[in-house]
Amino acid sequence: MIKGDSLMFRGRLRGTALWGGSLLLAGCMLNIFLQAASLGMKFGAVADWVARYPALYLAGSLFLFFLLLLFAALVPGGYPGPLLAVAVVVLLGTADNRKLATTGEPLFPWDLMLLKNAGEMRHITRGMLSPLWIAIAAALIVLLLYGMRKLPKVRMRLTWRLLLGGVSAALAGGFLFVVGSGSSLASSLHYENLYWNQKVNYTQNGFLFAFAGNLHQNVMEKPDGYSREAILRIAAKYGGNGSEAANPAPTGGTQAEQDAKMPDILFMMDEAFFDPTRLPGYSFSADPLVFIHGAAKSSPSGYLLSPEFGGNTANVEFEALTGLSMYFLNDGSVPFQQRLVKMSSLPSIVSILKQRGYAALALHPFDDTFYNRNRVYPMLGFDRFTSEKDLPKAARMTPGGYISDLAAVQEAVRELRASKGPAFLHLVTMQNHFPFTSGKNGPNTIAVSGGKEAYRKELETYAQDTKLTDEALAELAKELKELPRRTVAVFWGDHLPALSAGIYAEAGWDAKPRLKHETKLMLLANFDIGAEGTGTLSPAFLGPEVFRRAGLAEPPFYQLLDRVKAELPGLSGSVRIGSGGNEIRKLTPEQEALLSDYRLVEYDLLEGKQYSAKLMF
Structure with a gap:
């Protein structure tokens, strides 16, 4: 009897070890797939990345392993939960690859907000997926369904599932915290949040680290010198007077006469x-x-x-x-x-x-x-x-x-x-x-x-x-x-x-x-706005x-924009165009000063205290 119990115990131990090992292997393979998706499915480039950043690869694989364990704890049976998690990760990687192919940008956390528009997304993305991708997706679905039916069940008591789920959630959450907080631990793994160049961010740090880092990203960093006094100085420079409406509607005459001016x-x-x-x-x-x-x-x-x-x-x-x-x-x-x-x-x-x-x-x-x-x-x-x-x-x-x-x-x-x-x-x-x-x-x-x-x-x-x-x-x-x-x-x-x-x-x-x-x-207009x-x-x-051509008075903020437009009518991360219509690589001190004013006001309105809302509009 004791011998039989011992054999049964060793069998369960081997089964548990096989189960845990398969989840660890799945985490490693999923990490490779995610990085391949960010590198155009070039697995040679993935191998180079793993060799260059082994700590990032191992940490990311461990995160996926604990994610699979968490799903195993949430869904009874041992394998159905991890298989569901695999499907989700594969979908994320596929979306990342397809977005890169069509727009040149990787998948960001805020893109997932479009999931609420799943029906419409299916309509507007029709044609993005090639027959090969559709066939791969169909094969994965079949394998998932087959695996859920054929793989042996791993039975865990409720107490063990709760313990496993708690530990896995804590470790997975810890990963997200460490990456998002920019801690020294993340830096020791050679992670560098390259938020100013997201394509490099994903290819260098890997999908998981880049995606997790973006969960905590603001749209704009605080510029040097931001303060109420700085905004007051800028507002004064461009005609701001602190009133609720710097350029109110025309007064005098009937309402019809006023409307005609607008x-x-x-x-x-x-x-x-x-x-x-x-x-x-x-x-x-x-x-x-x-x-x-x-x-x-x-x-x-x-x-x-x-x-x-x-x-x-x-x-x-x-x-x-x-x-x-x-x-x-x-x-x-x-x-x-x-x-x-x-x-x-x-x-x-x-x-x-x-x-x-x-x-x-x-x-x-x-x-x-x-x-x-x-x-x-x-x-x-x-x-x-x-x-x-x-x-x-x-x-x-x-x-x-x-x-x-x-x-x-x-x-x-x-x-x-x-x-x-x-x-x-x-x-x-x-x-x-x-x-x-x-x-x-x-x-x-x-x-x-x-x-x-x-x-x-x-x-x-x-x-x-x-x-x-x-x-x-x-x-x-x-x-x-x-x-x-x-x-x-x-x-x-x-x-x-x-x-x-x-x-x-x-x-x-x-x-x-x-x-x-x-x-x-x-x-286009039904009155004279010039032809320049x-x-x-x-x-x-x-x-x-349009305010200038329509003869409308401009608020101080538009006067700032006019000054910037006179120097840099084309302003983007890809190219800067000067007043003569040519591309500009190096900015003059005057242009730098204008952009500094512009940046401070933009930060004030988007992330700051909105001092300029009453001063310049």
């Missing part, structure tokens, strides 16, 4: 729009932008220097609405999701115009919760937000496709007509979102020659998209002439499209960051630009 303003930020005819090596059977190219001769036109490429639309509208620049923010930041959603107010073009009696309207023909717009827009001061759910009858180019730019323009014009006084309307379109599969917006009518055949087909679809946008803009220009109120419309593309990387490589644009960040910018070109502007300067 034109309606329409912002139209067009999804993934740029001029495809700029790409060298490709020819188009017809000009997709007939109206835009023609109107550029008589309307203010130029380029917008987008802070993004291929995605992160919300960062472009963050700049356009607030006048704050992504240039000063930590690499990879998404202020809408990380900061603005936590704030009660933030000065912007919306609040400036509302002080003067404007109605503030937002229009986005898609899910209102994307990038937390349903929470951010009211915080910025918008009176009404019209989204896809409010437009059940809006036209789409194809069944199940996005609401067309033409339908969005028609709705914007309808809302401007219905306004009883001056209105500011911010429109964000969706028609041109990837994927660029043939027939996405109906039959392609423009043929493309040059380059590889696969790229030509993709460009033909994209050229068709831009043609439809061009026609929508022509309709807007026509409608502007018939509007009863003076109206100025500012049209721009938010970023270049996430076309196949080979298209930009063939064009030689990989070595030309400016071209990969310049989208089309145009101003805009040059290349950052989105943060659109507010001052």
Whole structure:
């Protein structure tokens, strides 16, 4: 009997050891997979990374091991819980790899906030996953299901599960704390939080350390010299007087006479729009932008220097609405999701115009919760937000496709007509979102020659998209002439499209960051705003630009932006453009001083005490 008990005990011990060893091995393999995902699935590069940073690799693998143990404690049976955890980690790695392939950026913790939009995400990411990735995912699901049924059960008493779960949670949580706090222990493992260059952050530190470090990341670091006195000095320099409204609405005359001095303003930020005819090596059977190219001769036109490429639309509208620049923010930041959603107010073009009696309207023909717009827009001061759910009858180019730019323009014009006084309307379109599969917006009518055949087909679809946008803009220009109120419309593309990387490589644009960040910018109006070109502007300067052309008094903050714009009209992490239109590598002392003022005010508004909110707006 004793012998039998001894054999049973040794059998259980071997089974437990096998179980624990398999989880440890799984943690090591998962860490390799995550790093491979960040390195383009190049396992040779992964081996080099492991050899160079063995402590980071081992610490990350141990974290995954304890994560698997935690799931084992939460889900009875020993193996089902860890298998579920494996599935989650593989999904994270896949998302990281696909995001890198399409936008050039890794997966950030705040990206997971989009999980609440899972249905819409499936729609807009259609085509991102290749058949190989889909087959791998399907095979993993089958293996998981098979493993849950066939692997031997590991029975643990409740007390042991509670103990195992507590210890595992404490150790996994300790890892997150050590990485996030920047402790000496993390430094001893050769971890360095490279938040200013997130792509290097992930490739050097590994996915786990970089992702965990970003859990504690602010959007902006505190600049030297920040204080109330510093903000008072800056405000005085640019005309701030500390009043609640530095530039109130016009006074005198009837309300109608006052309203007439304040034109309606329409912002139209067009999804993934740029001029495809700029790409060298490709020819188009017809000009997709007939109206835009023609109107550029008589309307203010130029380029917008987008802070993004291929995605992160919300960062472009963050700049356009607030006048704050992504240039000063930590690499990879998404202020809408990380900061603005936590704030009660933030000065912007919306609040400036509302002080003067404007109605503030937002229009986005898609899910209102994307990038937390349903929470951010009211915080910025918008009176009404019209989204896809409010437009059940809006036209789409194809069944199940996005609401067309033409339908969005028609709705914007309808809302401007219905306004009883001056209105500011911010429109964000969706028609041109990837994927660029043939027939996405109906039959392609423009043929493309040059380059590889696969790229030509993709460009033909994209050229068709831009043609439809061009026609929508022509309709807007026509409608502007018939509007009863003076109206100025500012049209721009938010970023270049996430076309196949080979298209930009063939064009030689990989070595030309400016071209990969310049989208089309145009101003249209039904009154004289001049015809002088805009040059290349950052989105943060659109507010001052339209105020100047529309004859509106500028608040002190816009006067600061005007000074910066005069020296550095294009300001992004990828490229800086000077007043002459050329790229600038070294800043002058005067430019450094201007950017220091700008940075201090931006920090004050986003992370500081908001002293400037009353002084400069």
